[in-house]
Amino acid sequence: MTDAIVYLDFASTTPLAADVAAAMHECTAAENIYGNAASQHPAGRKSALVVDHARQQVATLLNVEPERLIWTSGATESNNLAIQGVARTRQHRGKHLITMLTEHKAVVDTFRALEREGYVVTWLAPGEGGLLAADVLADAIRADTQLVSIMHINNETGITQNIHELGHICRERGVSFHVDAAQSTGKVRLDLSDAPIDLLSLTGHKFYGPQGIGALYIADFAAVPITPLVFGGGQERRLRPGTLPVPLIVGLGRAAEIAHEQMDNDLRHLRALNRRLWKGIADVADVLRNGSAEQCFPGILNVSVADVNGESLMLGMEPICVSSGSACNSTSGESSYVLRALGRSDREADGAVRFSFGRTTTNDDIDAAIERYRYAIKQMRSLAPGP
């Protein structure tokens, strides 16, 4: 078995693409771009030029006007800005908000914070296959509902919500619709030009860009006014003040450009890897697939066994880098709330492993993961007491 690190945690963060690193290096070292992009002197204008170019690159990826994008530090900030921003602006009209039980912590904790301030949040449970049914959302919307926030691709399972259908429900009822697209941007086609989506969060480091940079798409600044979270300058339409991190923005722009060009090839590659991985572990006794192949993004495969301690399974799998549903690997001390919302037991959630792979993953990486997973399960089961 391999002793080399095999990285299969792309849903957590992706490695920086070499071309992205080169673009960032060129910006800082070769082009010597260091000016404050808000300054009007030549050095500032030079920075503003590359920032505008990057904004266009991201806009092209999403098929939107670049003016609809504002830079943030990543999806967590974008989610906070969208959810808190809309909720606070419209609180005089109503304090009802809607989201799902299976959202990322960046969304869940934001809504929890708003609940503590007196907002009322409806937490929708996933239905068949982890999907949110349109009629369930329609029934949950009230006269005082101000915002619905639903993630596109789930970070743990890869289950992909039909955001167009859900967005139309919101639009018909005049409710703002926010999508956390941290896991989908740059990985699947997102054409927002005619999508019923008011706000969309993205981050660079999930699609081979740098960590620490993301964006929030706002379809219509007038129709969806947002209260900023921080104050201190006029940048980004006063919604996100602060000096722009130019090299990071250049990196995000280049990552978007590459994703736009390579997306079809990437998806084909991921589908092949997913099939190979599942074929290699599907016959492990009592293994469960969390989310069907038809409903999931192919870059994520989440599997569970109920009779193996999740934390020991993770350690037994080293040096394969994967994520776990185990309580001991979470800061909350609970096993995955996402998997439990999908109907998995505590033990099944605890024994879950998320394999996530990407552009640079090879068949050898997958084969090494299969071998280690099978070995670790066998070891743990052979060590266990009898029933």
Next chain:
Amino acid sequence: MMPNDPYNQLVRDCFSDPQHAGDLTNEYQITSAATVAESVAGDRLTVTVGIDDGLIAAARFRADACPHLIAAAELACTGLENQTIGGLRDFDSHKIMRRLSVPPEKIGKILVLEDVLTTLAQQIEQSIQE
């Protein structure tokens, strides 16, 4: 330990190559086993001891548990061998927790080992009296 590494080298060594995992294979004057299950996370630990002439001749464990508890069981079995039965009651969980750098949130798991050894001591004392 590298930053973010929840396990020190001793935990890793005991986990990857536990010398006392499994069942007793020889015959002993007294053989006793105890199992304790922790209700919250579902961890289970069985320790079996074989006693000859009042001494613990061999100790083995089986576990469906986290790495810290597996490592603690391995250290406990190592330490129990060649001890008198009183060694089961004299087991020092704090010493093992320090050696394994058990984080505070895991201390409850190590108490499972304490409970197993206490149960074993009671069983053996009872069987001797009988």
